[in-house]
Amino acid sequence: MAEREKNYMPQSTAGLIRYFDEEGGIKMKPEHVIWMSVIFTAFVLVLRFF
Structure with a gap:
């Protein structure tokens, strides 16, 4: 079987x-x-009108 590619989170979301x-x-x-x-x-x- 073919290996599945690992999906990684974008670097901009690291630590959120x-x-x-x-x-x-x-x-x-x-x-x-x-x-x-x-x-x-x-x-x-x-408040703005008084």
Whole structure:
């Protein structure tokens, strides 16, 4: 059988943390992130006009 070629990661990714493998940290639903962004944007707009 033919030998399989080994695939190597590009050098630019060497040493980076794979965050999707991390178990710790804050767990948030995407909906919460969207709502927090909308609320923050509204807050900034209110402050800008007053």
